[in-house]
Amino acid sequence: MSSAGTTLKHYFVNHEQQFDAAKLGMxxxxxxxxxxFSGMFVAYAVYRSWHPxxxxxxxxxxxxxxxxxxxxxxxxxxxxxxxxxxxVQKGENDKVVVLLLMTLLCAAIFMVVKYxxxxxxxxxxxxxxxGFEPHGIxxxxxxxKYDIPFAPQFFSIYxxxxxxxxxxxxxxxxxxxxxxxxxxxxxxxPQWYTPVELTGLYxxxxxxxxxxxxPLLYLI
Amino acid sequence: MSExxxxxxxxxxxxxxxxxxxxxxxxxxxxxxxxxxFFLLGGILATFVRTELGTPGETILDQDGYNQIFTLHGVxxxxxxxxxxxxxxxxxxxxxxxxxxxxxxxPRLNLASWYLFMAGALMAVFGWLxxxxxxTGWTFYTPYSSGASNAVLxxxxxxxxxxxxxxxxxxxxxxxxxxxxxxxxTWNRLPLFVxxxxxxxxxxxxxxxxxxxxxxxxxLEKLMQIGIFDPALGGDPVLFQHFFWFYSHPAVxxxxxxxxxxISDLMGTFSxxxxxxxxxxxxxxxxxxxxxxxxxxxxxxVSGQSALSSIIFSMLTFLIGIPTGIKVxxxxxxxxxxSVWLRTPMIYALMxxxxxxxxxxxxxxxxxxxxxxxxxxxxxxVAHFHYVMMGGALIGLIGxxxxxxxxxxxxxxxETAGIIAAVLIFIGFNLTFFTQFFLGSRGxxxxxxxxxxxxxxxxxxxxxxxxSTIGSYILGIGLLMILVYALxxxxxxxxxxxxxxxxxxxxxxxxxPLPDEHNFHETPLVTRGPYxxxxxxxxxxxxEEN
Numbered sequence: 020m021s022s023a024g025t026t027l028k029h030y031f032v033n034h035e036q037q038f039d040a041a042k043l044g045m046x047x048x049x050x051x052x053x054x055x056f057s058g059m060f061v062a063y064a065v066y067r068s069w070h071p072x073x074x075x076x077x078x079x080x081x082x083x084x085x086x087x088x089x090x091x092x093x094x095x096x097x098x099x100x101x102x103x104x105x106x107v108q109k110g111e112n113d114k115v116v117v118l119l120l121m122t123l124l125c126a127a128i129f130m131v132v133k134y135x136x137x138x139x140x141x142x143x144x145x146x147x148x149x150g151f152e153p154h155g156i157x158x159x160x161x162x163x164k165y166d167i168p169f170a171p172q173f174f175s176i177y178x179x180x181x182x183x184x185x186x187x188x189x190x191x192x193x194x195x196x197x198x199x200x201x202x203x204x205x206x207x208x209p210q211w212y213t214p215v216e217l218t219g220l221y222x223x224x225x226x227x228x229x230x231x232x233x234p235l236l237y238l239i
Numbered sequence: 240m241s242e243x244x245x246x247x248x249x250x251x252x253x254x255x256x257x258x259x260x261x262x263x264x265x266x267x268x269x270x271x272x273x274x275x276x277f278f279l280l281g282g283i284l285a286t287f288v289r290t291e292l293g294t295p296g297e298t299i300l301d302q303d304g305y306n307q308i309f310t311l312h313g314v315x316x317x318x319x320x321x322x323x324x325x326x327x328x329x330x331x332x333x334x335x336x337x338x339x340x341x342x343x344x345x346p347r348l349n350l351a352s353w354y355l356f357m358a359g360a361l362m363a364v365f366g367w368l369x370x371x372x373x374x375t376g377w378t379f380y381t382p383y384s385s386g387a388s389n390a391v392l393x394x395x396x397x398x399x400x401x402x403x404x405x406x407x408x409x410x411x412x413x414x415x416x417x418x419x420x421x422x423x424x425t426w427n428r429l430p431l432f433v434x435x436x437x438x439x440x441x442x443x444x445x446x447x448x449x450x451x452x453x454x455x456x457x458x459l460e461k462l463m464q465i466g467i468f469d470p471a472l473g474g475d476p477v478l479f480q481h482f483f484w485f486y487s488h489p490a491v492x493x494x495x496x497x498x499x500x501x502i503s504d505l506m507g508t509f510s511x512x513x514x515x516x517x518x519x520x521x522x523x524x525x526x527x528x529x530x531x532x533x534x535x536x537x538x539x540x541v542s543g544q545s546a547l548s549s550i551i552f553s554m555l556t557f558l559i560g561i562p563t564g565i566k567v568x569x570x571x572x573x574x575x576x577x578s579v580w581l582r583t584p585m586i587y588a589l590m591x592x593x594x595x596x597x598x599x600x601x602x603x604x605x606x607x608x609x610x611x612x613x614x615x616x617x618x619x620x621v622a623h624f625h626y627v628m629m630g631g632a633l634i635g636l637i638g639x640x641x642x643x644x645x646x647x648x649x650x651x652x653x654e655t656a657g658i659i660a661a662v663l664i665f666i667g668f669n670l671t672f673f674t675q676f677f678l679g680s681r682g683x684x685x686x687x688x689x690x691x692x693x694x695x696x697x698x699x700x701x702x703x704x705x706x707s708t709i710g711s712y713i714l715g716i717g718l719l720m721i722l723v724y725a726l727x728x729x730x731x732x733x734x735x736x737x738x739x740x741x742x743x744x745x746x747x748x749x750x751x752p753l754p755d756e757h758n759f760h761e762t763p764l765v766t767r768g769p770y771x772x773x774x775x776x777x778x779x780x781x782x783e784e785n
Binding site: 029030031032036039040043044047048050051052054055056057058059061062065066146147148149150168169171172175176179183 | 340341342344345346348406410411413414415417418419444445446447448449451452453455456459460463464465466467472473474475478482757762
């Protein structure tokens with residue numbers, strides 16, 4: 020039914036209407052995503068304004084170099100996604116497959132780095148909430164000195180925000196895997212490439228949320 | 240029944256043709272069945288609550304039982320009935336036809352939203368029946384919720400999941416209104432019901448994600464003690480209230496705006512006249528949607544927020560009265576010099592006007608700082624929000640269901656039975672809740688299962704509570720009566736004509752008694768407004784008496 024060329028659903032008048040509807044729907048969905056994260060940003064802002072010194076101190080435990088590496092990786096992946104949309108519009112599907120694979124690779128690198136960050140924290144007792152019992156010495160920092168009131172809140176917020184962001188990265192990886200198989204099977208053409216464009220929009224959102232998370236959690 | 244004409248009901252047969260349907264009309268019917276069932280459940284729970292309070296002392300429930308029952312009554316009625324009902328049932332069924340579209344923009348997402356809604360509902364019921372007790376009230380305030388049983392995990396997940404159903408519905412309608420209108424269906428020719436659902440969609444999309452993340456944080460609070468909301472762990476319970484009401488106040492407008500849209504359509508059709516101030520009614524919906532985001536703090540006047548915030552929230556609350564007043568006055572003006580036709584839907588529209596105005600004005604009273612300190616957490620507040628939620632939103636829904644019933648089922652219902660039920664509901668409702676204004680203003684606190692000790696100083700509480708309970712039974716009988724004649728109409732009712740009310744909007748003028756599977760044979764070309772009754776006789780033919 021829905022192979023290339025005959026993808027117009029019966030309830031739309033033409034492809035342009037169908038594409039515009041899909042794109043508007045995606046933008047609205049991205050708005051809901053921003054509001055979902057906004058709750059966590061508010062929680063961060065509130066606790067930071069109440070306990071700025073605790074937050075400044077607790078953020079020392081996060082390794083800004085790993086955060087910066089992930090920022091670079093995600094920015095690169097946004098670039099490859101943008102290029103993939105450019106080439107799908109021109110019908111050069113070989114390049115699209117390569118670019119989407121590179122994007123998928125970047126997302127995987129991001130998650131691997133995140134895995135090492137998380138496991139490093141867990142191994143020294145840095146858990147969200149009630150399990151927070153920092154211990155051990157890493158890079159000359161004595162973790163036990165960070166067992167201060169409201170440091171658990173900082174790490175709760177850190178794990179919740181980066182955790183939910185990480186879930187979004189995983190969803191994005193799934194979407195890219197699905198897109199790659201479809202591009203390889205020749206499902207998209209310069210006339211119809213809506214899923215590539217919409218996944219690209221989603222990925223830029225995942226990227227931009229990280230752009231805010233990185234300085235707020237790691238740098239200040 | 241060998242009907243030659245095929246329609247959306249006869250097009251496909253079998254349970255699977257319903258469960259896998261992407262037809263907006265069938266999804267609307269599925270929402271109707273689901274919400275109707277939950278409304279019955281919530282109503283039975285309400286009868287338990289009122290029966291317990293009818294006489295002093297322990298009547299049928301002990302303290303814990305009472306707390307659980309009113310919590311579940313609130314959760315079911317708010318999250319599983321009032322929020323999803325009008326957009327889910329009537330929005331789905333009517334909106335695409337009213338704008339001349341063959342379906343919503345994303346039919347599969349529409350079906351997914353119904354499944355999400357059902358998943359949320361089942362999680363709530365499962366948690367309640369099998370996991371443990373929840374006695375937090377529908378607001379899940381910490382530390383009640385962080386200290387309650389693990390059933391809270393199920394209920395918060397249920398709200399999260401059902402919330403996404405609501406988001407998808409709203410998103411779908413916004414895109415549908417923007418992109419799917421028939422040729423000639425300009426923005427100022429949209430029926431006011433469409434405007435209202437559109438404004439509701441904005442609130443659903445912008446507010447619901449916030450309750451989503453709040454429920455996630457509350458879930459994690461309970462699961463991992465993350466210490467954001469629970470004061471025992473250094474969290475801030477007032478922060479939870481801010482988060483909760485940032486959604487739940489706008490949610491009040493998710494409930495009432497669609498009902499206002501229904502009333503606008505009913506007023507026009509049954510006064511057989513242009514709806515007065517069309518543009519103002521349309522834009523006041525949007526104004527209410529946006530102002531609704533700025534007033535959440537009025538739920539927290541006694542929660543310890545700063546006096547300055549309270550004053551600002553109080554002032555903004557008064558502003559909501561302006562667009563609301565614009566609507567009420569325009570509805571009244573629509574009837575003026577119109578040809579008012581008192582059929583059942585119009586009775587409900589008039590009832591709405593009366594009850595909602597009481598609910599709205601008492602809302603402004605509790606928005607006054609000094610008055611609120613006295614009335615907070617009393618039955619006055621209970622009466623106020625029942626006048627808005629039941630007297631406004633649900634009465635609007637019932638009126639709308641009576642109005643669109645012939646189009647949804649192809650059958651008429653018994654008009655006399657409809658009017659008798661409406662009168663019973665009106666009497667029962669006012670007896671139940673008007674007495675609660677007296678109770679509350681004299682200091683009867685809400686959420687108490689017993690008031691024996693209060694009787695020493697306030698002997699009138701006994702009679703007022705008894706009256707309220709009797710009223711709730713009358714209300715219940717009226718509602719059950721609707722169920723009976725609706726079921727009768729479904730199987731035995733006379734066949735409905737295509738446009739029994741002589742209405743002007745496309746779902747009446749451009750479809751048969753039951754719409755086709757894809758709504759229209761040909762996409763309509765719209766050349767007039769939604770309430771151009773002055774063209775009536777030459778364009779639509781005279782109204783059909785039945």
